[in-house]
Amino acid sequence: MRISLFVPCFVDQLTPRVGVAAAEVLTRLGHEVEFREAQTCCGQPSFNSGQWDVARPAAVRALEVFRGAEAVVGPSGSCVAMMRVFYPQLLEGTPHEAEARDLASRTFEFSEFLVRRLGVEDVGARFAKKVTYHDGCHALRELRLKEEPRRLLRAVKGLELVETEEAESCCGFGGLFSAKFPMISTAMVQVKGGALLRTGADYVVSSDPSCLLQIGGWLSREGKPVLPLHIAEVLARRD
Amino acid sequence: MADARTDILARIREALKVKAPRPHLRAEPGDPSPSKAGRPWLPDGGETREASLTILAEQLAKLKAVLLRVPDRAAAAKALADLAGAKGWKRVASHSDSLLEEVNAALPCEVWPVSRDFDKRRLEACDAGVTTCECLVAQLGSALVSSRSSGGRALSILPHAHVIVATADQVVPDLADALAKVRAGNGGEMPSMLSFITGPSRTGDIERILVLGAHGPKELHVILIG
């Protein structure tokens, strides 16, 4: 299958290794991966800030960029939820509504695509570490993904998966919320971080790079030994 | 200026000119009536009488209510007398009812019948209130009392303990059955108060720690005949 990679803007600029790992995994599975260089940001920061008239042109650009792609796959539950759930709402009643619904039906979060669309659980990865999985809220509640990433992780050779208590509670990122209400956001990551540390895991893995930015940023500031890692990075490992 | 009722109803009609989307449901309702559509998904109330009685007993136990199953009215009278004796009750309030007349007969203490315009203070000083009920709901462990069948409003809430005397044929599987029974039994005019009592009075207001007997009865006893 020809897969069009959707790399969120901040992954492109701040954690490119996540995009590289996602491409590697898909390529290894025998698929042709493309990256359409016209893509930038899906518009979610503006959408979440209430600036829907700013988010709308960003969404229309994304429709143009991914026009004709058989499957659009992104390593971010949040950005995929923007395209799949919120584009149709944002563009409702505009001439772009039908195309937004069409793109929504062709867009997948990375772990969802592997498990639900390709029917793959074992991608041949090896990673002999203790990890815990953090559910990004968009993946969990907008895309209803819970078991998919866990199935992929359980199939990784040598990997020990441990659950975090209150696994479904938010890490406190929430996009610009984390900077507009930093004190609340920090209180939330303290709770989440405390639970993650109690698992004794070496790595906290998520399908959402934005949650990892928040959790990793706090763990690093607090000098904790747990490291953030995107699920694509785990699935790309063969060590 | 129009009166408030006219104004508010006009505002409502104006607002409702634009239709609202339906909620995001997980499944299409199988039945056009929302309440009937919900019934199969609620907690089970038992398919058979025995199943219902088992569920009722489990629920009451979890609620920290005491269920006493007895074979007949005489046994019920003895059970109530034993209870009153064990608890040291000095005065018990009750209401006029042919079943209660028999069951209260063996009580070793004063039985005070509430009558029209009774003294509230006197009722407050009673150790227990003994009442009948409309029905018992297996699904939730609830007893339905009413101002008509259970001695008014205060008898089942003001004394420190509440004893409900019921017969096994009063057990219904679920809440919908109880409501249907109320409607059928009362025809046009409902009693002015109908109350589903689910366990003894409780509160968790202090540190979310459960305490029984917040304002209503600290104890709830159900004597089930048959």
Add this chain to the structure above:
Amino acid sequence: MSDPKSIFLKDAAVTSADAPQRAFIRKALGGYYVNRDLQKARYRDWERARDAAAMAKWSAVNDLAANLEKFTANFERNGGKVHWARDAAEAREIILRLVRQAGAKSIVKSKCMTSEEIHLNDALEAEGFGVVESDLGEFIQQLRKEPPYHFVFPCMHVKREAISELFTQHLGTPPTDSPEELTMIARRHLRQMYVDADVGITGANFLVAETGQISITENEGNARLTAALPRVHIALSGIEKVVASLDDLSVLLPMLATAGAGQPMTCYNTFYSGPKRRDEPDGPEEFHLVLLDNSRTRILADPEQRDSLHCIRCGACLNVCPIFKNIGGLAYGTTYQGPIGSVITPHLRGLKQWNHLSGASSLCGACTDACPVRIDLHHHLLHNRRNAAKENPTWFDRIFHRSFLFVTSRPALFSLGGKAFRAFLPLLKKLPVPYMSAWLKTRDLPEAPAVSFRDQWKKGAGRG
């Protein structure tokens, strides 16, 4: 700096930094999660039961005028009297008039958030009427002269030591650290109040159009006593509480209890249809119901958010909300706290003044999943943000997002901007850059990579 947003930011900064208090709240809610899950497991299908509950409220709210007219006719046929109030002032005036007519010397009240909304106690006290809150939590909050912290668990933030001290000070009782003993102190004190009161004021959880009954949900029995002993019963309810039929309550009552308190059913669910009847030994001689609009019709006029009128005030959305758990209920500064409060307060009190509550959310959606009547809560926070941006755009937001769009609409510029951002990131971290410096107070940002994904891709990365 006394606008609601500044007060919120100040208060939330204090409460969210209070780690021991946050831990206390989390611990207090621990038992709720366990019990809720146990009760939910008894449902044959909780999700489909939610569908039914949502549809019961949806159909009632979308036929509100007819349901209210039918309810009113039946309520009055049963011997009660309905009073309509357009706003809080009218509702207060009606209740004051009824209380004066009753010649009330003392008033006992059971828990009623709608009365908090209209500041009823202040109005009664200003006219010289003594009014006692009888719900234990509300009683404690009344003594503390503090509004409810949580609209179902009003004093969940108060430790037993503080309650003991409060009782010693006001009731002269000896100190104790037992919740049981504290509850019994309040019980003994309040029993006299019910017996003495001339007027009882309650809320209403549901109004049943079919039968003209009002339904009151409680655990303590204080509402039962309030509606049994005083000579006059006045109930206050929002107009949105009406449901079509008694059968609807067979779904809504258990779900309210399970979602809100982790119970199969709350202790007392009581339907009232009129004053004492001739064949009944006791009960009030008069029964009044005040039906309040107070901007509810404004919510009704917004079809997108009309479902927020489905709310049965169970409190489930507060119990699962990470914002509520970390800032606490008082920081909201609203009658209704938590997600539902953040959604409806802008409608009740003004979007411009209260939109910050919609902003103060990570949009995690735990509330929407917890809501027994399927209110689309977290999406409504997005809708409020959108409406606020349209009604009262701020220049900072306009410039910030327009500039961002300008750059991201041009891939070459985006790529160049990204390069510059990464190169200057170490420097930017030291400057007061909006948003970034707020982030960096408590969290690190990763080291910027030398090469972006798009540039690595050009060189063949990711293809084996």
